[in-house]
Amino acid sequence: MKRLGLPLIAVVLVAAVLAVQVAAGGAHYVPLRPANPCSPRPVPPIPAQLEPLAEQIVLLGLDSAACRLGISRERLVLALAETHTLDPRQSAALKAGLADAVDRLDREGRLPKVSQLLPQALAQTHLPGIVKTIVEAIPDPVVDNLLPTAPLLRRTVDALDINRLLRELGDPGQLNSALQSAILQAALHQILDSLHP
Amino acid sequence: MGHEAAGRRTPGLQQATVVALSLGVAVVLGDAGVVTLALPEILRDFGAQVWGVAWVLISFNLVLALVAVPAARLCVRGDPAVATASGVLAFAAATTVCAVASSLGVLIAARAAQAAGGALVIVGSLELLVSATGVERAGVRRWATAGVAGAALGPVIGGLLTAAFSWRAIFVVQIPVVLLALPAAIALRGRVKSRRPTLETSPDRPHLLANLALALLSAALTAALFLLVLLLVDGWSRSPAVAALAVTAVPAAALAAGPVFRSVRAGTRSEAIAGSVLIAGGLTGLALLPRADLIWTIAPQVLIGLGLGLSVDSLTAAALRDRIPRALHGGWTIAARHAGVVVGLAILTPIFTADLRHAQTPAEEAIASLVLDAPLPASTKLDLAEQLGRRLSAEQGRVPDLRPAFTAVRVPAAQAPAVAALQRGLDDQLKRAATRAFRTSFLVAAGLALLALGPALALRDRYRS
Numbered sequence: 001m002k003r004l005g006l007p008l009i010a011v012v013l014v015a016a017v018l019a020v021q022v023a024a025g026g027a028h029y030v031p032l033r034p035a036n037p038c039s040p041r042p043v044p045p046i047p048a049q050l051e052p053l054a055e056q057i058v059l060l061g062l063d064s065a066a067c068r069l070g071i072s073r074e075r076l077v078l079a080l081a082e083t084h085t086l087d088p089r090q091s092a093a094l095k096a097g098l099a100d101a102v103d104r105l106d107r108e109g110r111l112p113k114v115s116q117l118l119p120q121a122l123a124q125t126h127l128p129g130i131v132k133t134i135v136e137a138i139p140d141p142v143v144d145n146l147l148p149t150a151p152l153l154r155r156t157v158d159a160l161d162i163n164r165l166l167r168e169l170g171d172p173g174q175l176n177s178a179l180q181s182a183i184l185q186a187a188l189h190q191i192l193d194s195l196h197p
Numbered sequence: 198m199g200h201e202a203a204g205r206r207t208p209g210l211q212q213a214t215v216v217a218l219s220l221g222v223a224v225v226l227g228d229a230g231v232v233t234l235a236l237p238e239i240l241r242d243f244g245a246q247v248w249g250v251a252w253v254l255i256s257f258n259l260v261l262a263l264v265a266v267p268a269a270r271l272c273v274r275g276d277p278a279v280a281t282a283s284g285v286l287a288f289a290a291a292t293t294v295c296a297v298a299s300s301l302g303v304l305i306a307a308r309a310a311q312a313a314g315g316a317l318v319i320v321g322s323l324e325l326l327v328s329a330t331g332v333e334r335a336g337v338r339r340w341a342t343a344g345v346a347g348a349a350l351g352p353v354i355g356g357l358l359t360a361a362f363s364w365r366a367i368f369v370v371q372i373p374v375v376l377l378a379l380p381a382a383i384a385l386r387g388r389v390k391s392r393r394p395t396l397e398t399s400p401d402r403p404h405l406l407a408n409l410a411l412a413l414l415s416a417a418l419t420a421a422l423f424l425l426v427l428l429l430v431d432g433w434s435r436s437p438a439v440a441a442l443a444v445t446a447v448p449a450a451a452l453a454a455g456p457v458f459r460s461v462r463a464g465t466r467s468e469a470i471a472g473s474v475l476i477a478g479g480l481t482g483l484a485l486l487p488r489a490d491l492i493w494t495i496a497p498q499v500l501i502g503l504g505l506g507l508s509v510d511s512l513t514a515a516a517l518r519d520r521i522p523r524a525l526h527g528g529w530t531i532a533a534r535h536a537g538v539v540v541g542l543a544i545l546t547p548i549f550t551a552d553l554r555h556a557q558t559p560a561e562e563a564i565a566s567l568v569l570d571a572p573l574p575a576s577t578k579l580d581l582a583e584q585l586g587r588r589l590s591a592e593q594g595r596v597p598d599l600r601p602a603f604t605a606v607r608v609p610a611a612q613a614p615a616v617a618a619l620q621r622g623l624d625d626q627l628k629r630a631a632t633r634a635f636r637t638s639f640l641v642a643a644g645l646a647l648l649a650l651g652p653a654l655a656l657r658d659r660y661r662s
Contacts, residue, residue: 006458010471010504014478017496018485024493026485031556031563031630055575062569074565081586169579 034072037063043105048112050120054179057101057153065090065097080166091162098157106150114147115140125180146194147187155186214329214381218322219343221281221378224371225288225315226344226531227351229258229538230419231371233426234356234437234444235364242364243301251546254423255539256305260312262535268316269528277324277389277524281382284317289372296368316531318378319344323527325382328389337517340527341510342455349448349505352422356441403526406652407516408533410469413649414508415534416541417476420642421447421501423542424549424635425483425494432596432631433489443491443498450502458507465515469653472508475500477646484639489628504646508653509534515656541645549638553596553631560630561589564623571619573612580606581619596631599623 018026035041041063046056066076069090080086086094105111122132159182168174232239232253240250272280291310298304327336358366422444429440458468482497513530520526568582584602591597603620 004467006467006471006507007474009458010474010478013503014474014481014500017482017500018478020496021482021485021487021493024487026482026487029485029487029489029629030633031559031626032566033559034562034566051575058575059569072562073569074562077565077569078561081582169583 034074037066037071037073037076040104043108043110046105046110046112048116050117050124053112053117057098057105060101060104061094061098063097064100065093068093068096085163086166094162095157095160098160099154102150102153102157111149111153113140113144114149114152115143117149118143121180121183124176125184147190152183152186152190155189156182159185210384211329211331214384215326215339217377217381218281218326218329219339221285221318221375221381222322222326222340222343223347223350224375225318225347227347227354228311228315228371229261229348229351229535230254230422231351231355231367232364233352233423234430234441235359235367236427237430238359238364238437239301239304243304245301248546248550249301251542252305253301253308255542257308257312257315258535258538258542260309261316262532262539264313264316265320265528265531265535266525267528268313269320269522269525271317272321272324272524272528273522276386277321278382278386280317281321281325282379282386284314284319284321285375285379285382287314288318289376290314292368292371292375296365296372316528318375319531320524320528321382322378324389324524325385327523328385329381333523334514337514337523338510341513344513345451345506345509346448348418348509349451349502352426353441353445353448356426356437356444360436360438360441401520401526403529404516404520406655407469407512408529410473410649410652410656411509411512411516411530412533412537412540413645413652414473414476414504414512415537416544417480417642417646417649418501418505419538419541420480420545420638420645421476421483421498424545424638424642425498427549428483428631428635429491429494432635433628434596434598435491439491443494446495446498447502447505450499451506454503454506455510457503465511466653466656468507468511469515469656470650472504472506472511473646473649473653475504475507476649477504477643479504480639480643480646484636484643486632489625489632508649512653541642544645545638545642548641549635552634552637556630556634557589559633560627563626563630564589567619567622567626572615573608573619577606577608577612577616581616585623596627599627 041060043056043060046052062073062076066073069076071079079090102111118135122135125132127135161178161182164178168178236250236253239245239253243250268280268284288311291307291314294307295304295311298307323337323340326340327333330336330339354370355364355367358364358370425444426440429435429443430437435443458471479497479500479502482500483494486493486497516530516533517523517526564585565582568578568585571578573581581602584605585599588597588599588602599620603616606616608616
């Protein structure tokens with residue numbers, strides 16, 4: 001019995017320590033695993049401001065693009081950060097992903113009206129003061145009728161030069177300028193299409 | 198038994214001789230792992246890679262494994278006191294070179310020389326301790342215990358000295374301590390008459406099972422000390438002093454194992470089996486840490502320490518019992534233990550360095566995920582992402598320090614809490630990745646300890662007195 005006693009005590013001590021560690025999550029103490037980009041991610045409330053809206057579209061767009069490319073959203077972002085240039089397949093996936101994001105937010109009624117975004121957008125543009133005053137004078141219903149948010153954003157995505165945006169990620173001024181240019185171009189085409197159906 | 202010296206010396210002098218020789222054995226065997234906690238600092242000082250720095254440990258243990266038996270033969274043929282005194286002088290000289298080494302190559306070469314001198318100190322001291330105590334079992338027990346204490350305390354003392362001064366202090370401190378054994382050895386010159394094989398009797402064969410078990414357990418214990426220290430210092434960014442204090446659980450438990458379990462008088466075989474189970478269990482516990490918190494390492498370390506205290510001197514005593522010449526069999530135990538350490542390092546270092554490299558991808562993805570989902574404006578996220586990317590690419594193959602990335606980005610006060618939370622989250626992810634990277638190595642080491650159960654089960658059981 002003496003001969004068995006010591007090994008038995010050892011086994012009991014080991015079992016007790018390992019049981020406590022496994023119960024405390026010892027087997028699962030690993031880095032956060034990226035979520036499946038093909039499973040819809042919950043979307044938080046979006047304030048009616050340009051930056052949060054753009055960020056949410058980009059986040060959802062990355063998920064959709066990653067799903068199309070068969071990789072995680074995080075791997076796609078790290079690859080973009082490393083390369084700064086995209087092959088046509090990646091570029092197409094990103095554009096399609098951004099369009100998917102706009103569609104989803106539109107379906108879920110989460111897109112703010114353009115009239116809500118306009119004051120902030122005007123404040124950030126370099127348009128002459130007189131033009132800003134004229135635009136501000138346009139009644140909100142007219143603005144929202146001429147520029148429904150979802151079609152405007154889809155046109156903006158179409159107009160985006162993704163490679164240019166990636167190159168200018170480190171320069172907020174250039175990035176804003178590229179985005180404003182795409183939005184203005186999209187808005188212009190939207191208005192022209194409304195006037196000449 | 199031929200231990201004439203003990204009878205002719207005063208008890209005080211005899212005690213001092215035993216203490217000085219035990220300290221010599223402890224310092225030399227402690228040297229096998231004393232630089233473990235200093236490795237990150239040595240790595241930085243010489244701008245080396247992990248694999249290169251591991252040779253500071255490997256060279257000592259490899260040479261000790263190769264030289265222990267020839268050194269023992271030298272002791273058997275000549276006077277162990279002369280061999281020990283020569284070993285002390287050679288060890289002290291090589292240690293001085295280690296303390297002033299100007300390059301990694303010089304340090305590694307001096308460590309090899311240290312081991313060559315140290316081998317003479319260890320095997321010579323076995324005969325001298327038996328002679329000084331006057332009782333064979335007491336001398337062998339003292340020698341084995343000094344070895345266990347040195348091996349267990351080495352990394353702790355090395356870590357504290359590194360934290361208080363520098364890694365060079367480890368070697369400076371050893372010189373006077375090991376030199377204490379010099380007068381003790383000289384005092385016993387010509388007085389040791391150990392049992393030797395005669396013309397009719399050849400030397401006993403080495404105790405294969407006990408030495409094999411010692412080799413396997415030493416390989417596993419390497420993981421416990423070497424990998425745990427690297428995890429604490431490099432993976433969890435703890436200071437060497439904190440890591441040194443944290444790993445005191447191993448020597449404390451090792452020294453407590455005797456008084457706690459020896460009263461059971463279970464026998465060599467049961468002690469070796471229990472020790473192997475405890476070491477394997479402790480290493481599995483280190484592979485299954487639930488958080489990067491020092492408190493979670495204590496219980497596994499206690500298991501390892503208890504196993505170390507139970508098995509190593511029990512197996513050493515089994516390897517030496519009734520075998521002549523004693524120094525030669527002492528040499529075999531040292532060769533087996535340090536060959537085990539080398540094999541352990543050779544197996545485990547490539548595994549954990551590869552795992553550390555592979556941990557980079559999940560860590561980067563976890564960092565990207567937290568940054569993308571952080572409740573911060575996109576512009577702040579972009580700034581942080583740029584800085585974090587620089588830190589990650591600058592620290593290829595090592596666990597990066599992300600603090601400079603956060604100090605480089607200026608954010609409005611309103612965003613500071615979210616940025617601080619993000620920083621904590623990223624640190625947590627890095628610690629998770631580092632802890633996960635060490636898991637396979639700890640499990641492989643646990644497997645080595647379990648393999649020691651084979652020879653331990655085949656041992657003949659003998660009660661210890």
